[in-house]
Amino acid sequence: MVHLASEPFMETAADGLPLAGEIWQPHGAPAVLFAHGLGQTRLAWRGAAAALAARGHRCVSFDSRGHGESGRVAGGGYALEQFAADLRQIAGRQPQPPILIGASMGGLLGLLLAGELRPAPFRALVLVDITPRWESSGVARILDFMQAHADGFADYAEAADRIAAYLPQRRERKREDQLRPLLRRGEDGRLRWHWDPALLSGLAQESARHQPRLLAAAARVAVPVLLLSGSRSDVVSRATVAEFLALVPHARHVEVPGATHMLAGDANDDFTAAIGAFIDTLDGAARP
Template sequence: MVIATPPVSTMSRFVTSDGVGLAVELRHPEGAPSLLFAHGFGQTRGAWNAAATALAQEGCRCVSFDTRGHGESDRLPGGDYHMEQFVSDLVQLGNAQPSRPVLIGASMGGLIGLVVAGEIDPSLFRALVLVDITPRWETAGVERILAFMQAHPDGFADYAEAAEQIAAYLPHRAGRKSEEQLRPLLREGADGRLRWHWDPALLGGVVSESERYQPRLMAAAAKVQVPVLLLSGGRSDVVSRDTVGEFMQLVPHAEHVELPRATHMVAGDANDAFTREIARFVRSLA
């Protein structure tokens, strides 16, 4: 089913068991199947806008959200972030859906999905789509991302400066982000400078402990029983042939599709191909 008019998105607030409010966006509430989008570290639900809109137009119920400490979701006053909190949030959101959702998780979102599906609740998700992430990743690629995130602690004087820095970080992208595109990604501080939407405390919590979770993530992946699609970028420096090969041994029933022109930012680099592959995979589940 293809909807003639693009579905209008609606916003709501989902309050977790520990009182954290998450910003949740819903497209096509009556659609099916249900797709739950979990973004990567340092991103927002906006990373899924084009894909979620297109898939909602195909008839899917699309739910995206800002992870705690990101975007319009609440930050923790003490800044004490840990993986278990993100896992719990995803479980609660998954259980809140009217039917078993297909999880589409990019980077951090995909890793949290692996823990849920392989360790916490094997039946919560109908299937998993992992976007350019494997239980063991290439450290150099992640370090490059973190270096960019840590590079501007004092923020930017204006949107033009932020756009210039993003363009330098993503030189393969044509054009620069407009002020309208940047507004959801930046917050204006009391000093008038623009800083990233995510809580700086995340860099000392979730990130500092991430690599020690790799054995746990690999063990969880080996227990996943639902259908799995791994979408990787051919130009990614976060996953590689080695990490993908290792993942396929852990999850032999998984399907792997490489989008050759995409980097780690798969949805942003090759959204049309990305959306087509998800739509195909979702149709195959029926």
């Protein structure tokens, strides 16, 4: 496989906040836009983006506000509409409506925009281990991990230990070069996560109240949809998948064996292969 380098870009959101991103194959087609989950960065997509770019696709990923290299909201006032507006803006910058690949929070934002806007800002939608109604116990486990290390870590080795305990299914331990973009060193010398702690007291805590709106949006989605889920996920279940497929009867569902909610990291090859097969079924899609 040809390994292509990405080109960084900086977008300015409607409220002036900087949004950091990168593009593979700037002149490729069709466009694929990646939206990460809460607490992640665009780095979560690098393997999949590079693989799809090698197939000829223009691949775009970015750090959501409050994450990674993107700006933080002064005073911590994060709202769903801000994230949705950012995603819509970056989608609108593409030469043609992109295929959105959204994990967790990113998938919910894509579902909302695809269901509520006409025309939809996306040509197709790939939801990565998320449905408009989710298992609250699985989400609580994620938030518990995010809240557990407010004081940060003494060094990268300690951070790697905590991640390994949280993701026991991963064979490889995180290296320092992999952790460096995910942690920030404070004035006290401690390493803390790249995301704004205010996200946990704002968007994350009120997410459940958006479920009726998300369910209604799902029922109005008209673009092609692929739902990818991990067989070991505790965020989606057979019940939530069945409900989603009833709301979106034209959607396809692929379960990736052995993968958890962190599907792209657990089984990136299977994840990318499933997305590539889906894209190949879309009219006018580029073939390898």
